[in-house]
Amino acid sequence: MKNFITRSSWHVWALTAAVVLALYFIVLFPTLRLLGQAFSSRGLEGFTTSLQGGQGDQNVLLNTVILGVLVGLLGMIGGFVLAMARTRLNFRGKRLFHWIAMLPLISPPFAIATATVTLFGKRGIITDKLLGLEVDVYGLPGLVIVLALSFTPVSYMNFCGMIRNLDPTLEEAAQSLGASHIKTLTKVILPMLLPGFATAFLLLFVEAAADLANPLALGGDFHVLASEIYFAVAGNGDVAYAAGVALALLIPSVSVFFIQRYWVGKKSVVSVSGKPAGEPRPLSSPWIKAPIAVLAGAWMTLIVLMYVTIAVGGFASILGVDNTLSLEHYRFIFRLGSDAITTTVSMTLVAAPIAVIIGSLTAWLVVRRLKKSAGILDLIGVLGLAVPGTILGLGYAIAYSSPTWLFGHQLLPAIAAGGSVLGGAVGIIMVYVARGVPASQQSSIAALRQVSVSLEEAAASLGAGPMAVLRKVTAPLIAQSMLTGFTYTVTRSMTVITAIIFIVTPETKVMAGQILDEVDAGRFGNAFAYCTVLIGLVLAILIATELLNRLVSRRSHTSKETV
Amino acid sequence: MTIDLHAEPSSVRFTNITKRYKTGRGSVTAVEGFNLSIEPGELVSFLGPSGCGKTTTLRMVAGFEEITDGELTIAGRRVNDIEPHRRPISMVFQSYALFPHLNVRENVAFGLKLRHEPKDKIQELVDSAMESMNISQYAKRAPHELSGGQQQRVALARAIVTEPRVLLFDEPLSNLDAKLRVRMRTEIRRIQSELGITSIFVTHDQEEAMSISDRIVVMRDGRIEQVGNPQEIYQEPANAFVADFIGSSNLLEVDASAVELGAGDNEVLVPVLGTRMPIRTTGRPWDPSHSWKVLIRPESVRVRHEDEASAGAHDVEARVRGYQYFGDHVRVECEVDGLVLESRMYGHGHHFDAGDACRVSIVAEDSRLIRD
Secondary structure, eight states, rough: OOOGGSSSSSSHHHHHHHHHHHHHHIIIHHHHHHHHTTTTTHHHHHHHHHHHSSSSSSSSHHHHHHHHHHHHHHHHHHHHHHHHHHHHHHHSHHHHHHHHHGGGGGGGGHHHHHHHHHHHHHOOIIIITTTTOOOOOOOHHHOOOOEEEEEEEEHHHHHHHHHSSOOOHHHHHHHHHTTOOOHHIIIIIIHHHHHHHHHHHHHHHHHHOOHHHHHHHHOOOOOOOOHHHHHIIITOOOOOHHHHHHHHHHHHHHHHHHIIIIIIIGGOOOOSSSSSSSSSOOOOHHHHHHHHHHHHHHHHHHHHHHHHHHHTTTEEEEEEEEEEEEHHHHHHHHHSSSSHHHHHHHHHHHHHHHHHHHHHHHHHHIIIIOOOOHHHHHHHHHHHSOOOOOHEEEEEEEEHSOOOOEEEEEEEEESSSSGGGGHHHHHHHHHHHHHHHHHHHHHHHHHHHHSSSHHHHHHHHOOOOHHIIIIIIHHHHHHHHHHHHHHHHHHHHHHHHHHEEEEEESOOOOOOHHHHHHTTTTTTHHHHHHHHHHHHHHHHHHHHHHHHHHTTSSSSOOOOOOO | OOEEEEEEEEOEEEEEEEEEEESSSEEEEEEEEEEEEEEEEEEEEOSSTTTHHHHHHHHHHSSSSOOOOOEEETTEOOOOTSGGSSSSEEEOOOOOOOOOOHHHHHHHHHHHHHHHHHHHHHHHEEEEEETTTTOGGGGOOOOOGGGGHHHHHHHHHHHHHOSEEEEEEEHHHHOOOHHHHHHHHHHHHHHHHHHOEEEEEEEEEEHHHHHHHHHHEEETTEEEEEOHHHHHHSSSSBBBHHHHHSSEEEEEEGGGGGEEEOOSSSSSEEEEEEEEEEESSSSOOOOOOOEEEEEEEGGGGEEEEEEEEOOOOOOOEEEEEEEEEOOOOEEEEEEEEEEEEEEEEESOOOOOOOTEEEEEEGGGOOOOOEOO
């Protein structure tokens, strides 16, 4: 049963219309235009060819599925182990552990790929110099490792939340009934986390299957659907064919996303209703502790190794070949890349607040205002995340690289890709917003469900109209989750390349795009320097936000971790 | 349409108020044909078990629930279609609903600030409201730093500071412990009569309703069972439901064929404990086509040891089934002719053991014949 707020007032209608219109332009319209192209005859050709394995001699569809499954499994296990280590092992420096585990999330896509080549490539520091092995990381094995490392933070976060919410008394109950530590793990903890494993696997499957940046940098001859799309556009300019291939990737991605969201998500037996019934207790059995510690330790070592390589690589002539100290790379990026740095940061800082506003207003409409249509609006909102970046970007290229017409009137000029207004910046910002809205929306929905309706009723009974309630009560109470949405959008926007690869223009340089160019040209040193600067900037923004947050909410009773 | 908030206490009139919710399969009626007129300055309680529609009715006054049918007026003006924030009411919530992002003072000032009152006026009104609720010393605290009772005082101060015409209480005391509840209800009554604000108080606690109200509305299944002052509700309950809900009661079956009309008004002779007792009916006259019950309050049942001297009243042999000691009173359960009677006796010197033989008498004047 909804409350009084469902009553109409023109403000609310105006706001609803504005939100729906915004969502339409940032996600729905590009997606629909893409589908339009995909269902053209050339598009359907691309679609059927993809289903049959693609044009070349390798089966691209199968490659994509294999990559997705392997990354899904590895990342799922990795996330579980890291989360168990953080929540259930006793050691010092848990905050540091957490930050390192999350590091891949705030770094650009090529960072780990480039470091992997430098460390484990044909002439890699470890494989060749140290061990004298003949290894080729290009192709499937390298991709699996890099993608798993990159996306594990997603499953790690997911598991952390779930394990925290496990009622520790259930384990005590099992043990008091005679279950050993191992049995408690296999019969109680693991079964309760089953939806978590499913979620982690599905999310990572989609991320890996749809990723474009790493297959470009590290795929070698191993082609996947996403790279097929890229080559169809960048190589042949065959947008319709690309849209058809995109459809083949879109269908499984979107299905898996919604299966995860509406089915697996609901199957969760872990209570998320209120406060957990106590802190998770440290594990006591060495038979469980040891493997977790070893695996988590190995994983962390690998991540640290990667980032040390990135940090050092920017200051070496050619890391692994000529290790002399050199500031050449930094000189290069500050000479040629300062443009890209300021553009990226400013576009991000424009996009993030917009994403937060749209996301939290959507959440508010979904939770408090709408009845039957709430589900539809919720779905449109999260579409920006459900549609893989490559495909959303292609949709933008199709929809916005020429003016938008409505009933014979020009509604919008070209706003994306070359030759459009503001050098295509508007299109890129819109993509940032589209990718940021879902996070903001989801965290705000969760927060709003915790805010008692009686607070809003109290405000109304004291004379606050619907808009005043929203401004003075609701918004301040979900400020924390809006902040989460902000930091998420910042990290996503700063590091994204896949979703904007088709609409970056020479006028609007984006850091992630510059890194791609440097990696393409084999100038790894420059790429490392860019990555380091980019990670530094993201961290700076995150820390500044957190400090601001502490300053503002010193009085607020809600305390929450960010990132 | 806005109603001037700075005004005399107002009447509240419910005319055939009905609330239906649409569900998947048709609709559910939460409140039906609710008629009531509340006088200016009166404190009326809505009392009933959960799901009886009392809170729904209150929320219709606040404007949080739309009225399906009927008319609601405040101070003679129809308010059915007025939005909650434009109604001259304030509400005190069960959960207190204090804004967690504001401190105590800001919470109290919330409503006044919305009206853009001049700063010094807000200052003055907030100060006096906090003073009267004894919370001035917590002005700078956050709500979560206060105890439940203190939070409720803040909620009350916040509600009265805007000088509403009607004050609504939605089970405001149910989250407090027993002692505090008694203190707070006295406090609420004091403030309410000082300010003379028309108030509606929703509760499921009959003792609370009895102690605080000018009148009580007893509800069941969305309908009014009885309206009356606390004495009427307790002494002259309209039916067995009201009698059973208010206080504890012995309700005895009546064999209609054995009832004879008595001497006085509304008095009938009813066979109880082997004798014909003159018992008054409540409200309606005797009508053998209905089902009736005899209501005997436990305090009207006297139990004495077999060897104690009789007080002269008609008494019968019985056997003690249970005995509980409460300090100021004792509760005795006796078995008479297969019936179980509960007795409550105040003062000291009453001691029984289960299994004791005893004699039981009933104060007929305080007993009533009521509709089932």
